[in-house]
Amino acid sequence: MENLDGSILDAPKIKVTPPGPKSREILKIQEEMETSALNYPKYFNIAIKEARGSTxxxxxxxxYIDWFAGVAVINLGHRNPEIVNALKDQIEKFWHYMEIPSEIRVDFLKEIRETFNFDSKILFTTTGADAVEASVKIARWNTGKRFILSFDNAYHGITAGTLGFTTLPSAKKFQPYYDNNVISVxxxxxxRCPFKDCLNEVLSLVEYEVKTHEIAGILVEPVQGEGGYIVPPKGFLKGLREIADKYNSLLIVDEIQSGVGRTGKMWAYELEGIVPDIVTVAKGIGEGIPISLVAYRKDLDKLPQAFHLGTYRGNPLGLAVGKATIDYIKKYDILNRVVSLGEYAKRKFSEIMEDNYRGSFDVRGLGFMIGIEFSDEKKNPMSEFVTKMIRNMLKEGVIMYKAGIYNNVLRFMAPLTIPRELLSRGLEIFEKALKE
Known part of the structure; x- marks a missing residue:
């Protein structure tokens, strides 16, 4: 019986309907002491004691069976033994020293650079949003141009610096002032495309804006994450690459959620065989230890000293985990596993929806990045229905979360190491929650 990540194989086991008394007590204390801006406890009203693998x-x-993975962060399972060993080994040496070189720093740099299909330089950052901000700075510095082209319903972070590039309405409403040197298409x-020929109409709009404005970079998610796990038609990234080349703009691919194996490729842009100019990386590369980076073409390395600073950039613990993550993906052939199990999961989601859902729906995705969009017969979003699904599944022992511009998409983002039996059991619970 396969158990790559140490999951509890007889999960789920619900002893008391969540939230249980101990969870309620801790949730109450958190609510009294922490900001009212908290989000996830509103949906997952439990308090965590321990995590193992995909449970x-x-x-x-x-x-509970975990189909959330800390928003696609715990790609190789909670407390994966090989990741834990790498972390312990580094913790015995040192865990902070700015950007002074070390063996673990050089070892990680060698490993990560080999995953890209271009000769790259690496700039360490601290979070995904920080990586996006740095990528935009690199594009503007190298081209001397002002504008960034982003896409409707994109999510690139919600800091004051990234809100200009994030066009997801739910994220933008809290901050009226942001970088306005951004054009979105x-x-x-x-x-939900209003065009007859969605791909070519969108590419035409992109080309018009790039041709008309001084576009330093085209910033794109190869699969939209918070926007609803939207997979673009084949040819989209190739089209962007051609437009960027034609007008001397840089193609920035945001792989923060789609990268590190989640789509069945190390980087989702590989699915179209393109070569990006700049790539942003975070989330899964650190398995929950905060680390992020920007990889950019070597010939763009014209950056002055102290171009982008930060106290915690390239944290040694994150570097050790990042190296172990890449090694683990290779050692256990995780990418092929994600392709085969992802196809199985997507097929089962489609069958369950066809058999049990009367409205309009869309099941889409690549690998372990699958979205299930719920609408009524007229394609009106079923947002409240999705919230009920999240709560019903939690009560039955599966943690699953939503996305989309209308919050009407459930997204499957389990650890890439989830045992097949837990995946199948979770699908049964998904079907039960849907029927209820």
Whole structure:
């Protein structure tokens, strides 16, 4: 029986309907002391005691199957033994020393650079949003141009610096002032596309804006994440590459959620065989230890000293985990596993929806990045229905979360190491919650 990540194989086990008494007590204390801006406890009203592989144990001893993975961060499972060993080994040496070189820093640099299909330089950052901000600075510095082209419903972070590039309405409403040197065009969202020929119409709009304005960089998610796990039509990234080349703009690919194996490729841009100019990396590369980076073409390395600073850039613990993550993906052939199990999961989601859902729906995705969009017969978003699904699944022992511009998309983003039996059991619970 395969158990790559040490999951609890008889999960889920619900002893007391969540939230149990101990969880309620801790949630109440958190609410009293922490900001009212918290989000996830509103949906997952449990308190965590322990996590193993693709399973979570709450303080009331309920065991859940994890299809959330900390928003596609824990790609190789909670407390994966090989990742833990790498972390322990580094913790015994040192865990902070700015950007002074070390063996682990050089070892990680060698490993990460080999994953890209271009000769790259690496700039360490601290978070995904920080990586996006740095990537935009690199594009503007190298081209001398002002504008960034982004896409409707994109998510690139919600710091004051990234809100200009993030066009997801739910993220933008909290901050009226942001970088306005940004032009946005529709993303080829085929399920809701207003155009007859979605791909070519969108590419025409992109070319018009790039030709008309001084576009330093085209910033794109190869699969939109918070926008609803939207997979663009084949040819989209190739089209962007051609437009960027034609007008001397740089193609910035945001792989923060789609990277590190989640789509069945190390980087989602590989699915179209393009070579980007700049790539942003975070989330899964650190398995929960904060680390992020920008990889950019070597010939763009015209950056002056102290171009982009930060106290925690290239944290040694994150570097050790990042190296172990890349090694693990290779050692256990995780990419092929994600392709085969992802196809199985997508097929099962489609079958369950066809058999049990009466409205309009769309099941889409690549690998372990699958979105299920719920609408009524007239394609009106079913947002409240999705919230009920999240709560019903939690009560049955599966943690799953939403996305999309209308919050009407459930997204499957389990650890890439989830045992097949837990995946199948989770699908059964998904079907049960849907029927209810």
């Amino acid at each position: 979570i144990i709450d303080v009331d001893d309920n065991v 529709p993303y080829p969202y085929e399920y």
